[in-house]
Amino acid sequence: MRRTFPFIVLIVIAGGILWFFPLFHVVSLKQAQDEKTAATFNPAQFAENFWTDKLLPSLAKAVPAEKLLPAIQHDPANAKKQFAHTLGMSDSYTYFLSGTGRVIAVSDDEISLALTVGSTNDEVTLPTGLLFGNAVRDGTGLLDVNAYPNSQDFNNIAAELNHLVETRVLPGLKEHAKVGATVRFAGCAEVDDESTDLKPLHVVPIQAEVE
Amino acid sequence: MKNYLTKLASTLAMALMAFTAFSTHAADAPKTKIAVVISTLNNPWFVVLAETAKARATELGYDATIFDSQNDTAKEAAHFENLIAGGYKAVLFNPTDANGSVANVLKAKAAGVPVFCIDREINATNAATSQMLSDSYSGCVALGQYFVKTVGTEGQYAELLGIVGDNNTWNRSKGFHSVVDRFPGLKMVAQQSADFDRAKGLEVFEAILQKNPDLKAVFCGNDAMAMGAYQALVAAGKDKQVKVFGFDGADDVVKLIAEGKIAATGMQFPKLMAQKAAEYADEYLKGKRDFQQKIPVKVDLVTPANVGKYGDFGKK
């Protein structure tokens, strides 16, 4: 008993210290996982909110195609300076435009429109296949790359926005757009560099209504 | 005892002479000092980045020194402490770790030394003065689209990853997969890391080739590994069967693209970024303060169709 007594005292003191200075906490697995998801950036949720709150309301500000396309033909460099957005250091740029056109051709992955307002020579195409790239994210200039410390978040937003277009806009377009139909559209067109053919512009539609 | 003392004294005298020799070298014209802290000098791409930055800074009238972090955040921290103590006025910085390097940049910021990140980012927007970053993800999205176009929508392919702990490795892989994974006919039969190293790329890919004789293509996280994979293919006589895709824009790969032997690569612009960073540092030291925090630099897709425009780590 004499020999074990100091041992017991030691354990009690150690227990006391560990109570105030614990080595670890035990929490339920579910709680820990919930905390983790709450803290991480959710690109799908962000893209959804952005789409509804900021993107759709901004469509009114898109440049009308009947104004943009002649400007590009007349002086592409000036049109780029006036209407286009460029992300960082790059030769690529994006236009944000809206217009109305008549469907003249339908293929597996795109629909060609001849504009019905303004000059009827102008054409645009709306891609209907898989979407890649940053047109929708960068075209409106509403998102600021400086606000995202981790650029992977910024990249994920582009992927999610493309996904929203694929699931919300393209199905209706593919189903109803037949040759001869009229389509009112608003969207973003990405231009790769100065050697890219600017006719026709490939416009990723944020909104497309077939009449 | 006397003999021993003279030996000791002579050794120390030699050290003293060596130090004074070096110190007279350092006591030349007192130009403003700029530090170029690079993640590693073991990779030719980074050597180009570092030397261009140093050359441009020297052109602009500064005394530029290159510090090699050897892919080690601890060495990088030591460099930052030493350069702050050594009176360097600006840092052109290629970080080793997007999270781990933030502390170092904050240290410099606290000491009033502006930091300009080149090529790789740090996961903070309030530390560096400006960050010039290769948009690797988007570059690999474009590469992935070209991959599907040239390889088709059916077939087996392999992937060689870079250093597993490096953000760039995953940016590139994710960009590539965001396109290629949408095509279920394209099956990835192997994904191995070759540490961005040419010799390791050769070794690893030889093993993959052995195991998968019907391979149609390989995507490599950088051009050094792509060269290694290409040499493995030549040795096995399969260079016509398997298409090689790289990333970086290294000279040797661009040449092979021109000859139609390698399918494509992504041209990062190390010289452009390095020069811009040096110029920004110069502007800062002359008083400018409003810099864009993040400046993505587009990575151009280089294919046999447009290879004539590219060479020497940039546009011709």
Place this chain on the structure above:
Amino acid sequence: MNRKELFKRLQPLIALIVMVVVLSIATGSQFLAVSNLRTILLQISVNLCLSIGMTLVILTGGIDLSVGAILAFAGAFAAGLFKNGLALSLFGVQVQFTVLGAVIAGILAGAALGLHNGLVITRLRLPPFVATLAMLCIARCFAMLWTSGHPVSALGTKFDFMGAGSFISVPMAVWISVTLAVLFQLFSKRTPLGRYIYAVGGSEKAAKFAGLNVNNVKLWVYTLAGALAGVAGLIQTARLDTAEPNAGLGYELDSIAAVVIGGTSLSGGRGSIFGTVLGCLIIGVLNNGLVLLGVSPFWQLGIKGYVIIAAVAIDNMSSRKQE
């Protein structure tokens, strides 16, 4: 201690003083600035912890090539436990470690790997070079597996206090490493186990003859070296706010250099922790001075090599004189 031995002990100190004087003249106020001296002490703190353990190992006539890898694993282990906790899906709970818990876990992890070294050396009778060379790979493998190859970062100020915080304007890392140096100096000279370490290094046969349990001494020494490597790993992780699985590459060489420059003999039995502290300071002052003088980093490596040669040559000359 006669005059010759005293002089030999003080060699590293004399070399250090000479270097400090030369550098102060060559760089002016830059070297002697308080912030710069503080930086030097901070930068040698990790190497100092490693070198204390390495001194004990070398004093027994052994060597430990795995300290760098153990540093990486211990740092990553502690950081992982602190940041992500331990998910025990069998019980449906997550164990979240506090700073204290993670620190103790890290040190114990280092001690465990050190004990592994000791057991391989004493039970399997493998030479220390071979046993610790193997552990270098094994510990690195554990570090990679634990972190899946990614660095563990953004640990927060509570954890980082160990490395980046200060107490009465002396950095915590310096407090920790210097305190450990003092404790182990006393341990090696004043406690029985400490004296046994010297005895085993002097002559293993004689020690065994005198009834010492040589195997136990060795086990202790390698376990302590592992634990100290764990402390070094914690300091480094806290300083950098990140635990990298490939941290500590080549650190064993720097710590062996510090031990050797400090006057400890590689054959064992002679030397002291105090000498090792001087060795660390010499390397730290050298590194810092060469950077302040603007010497190319490639040259710095070569100069370090020659300093090691000079230190050991002078050491050999004086001991040969004694014979």
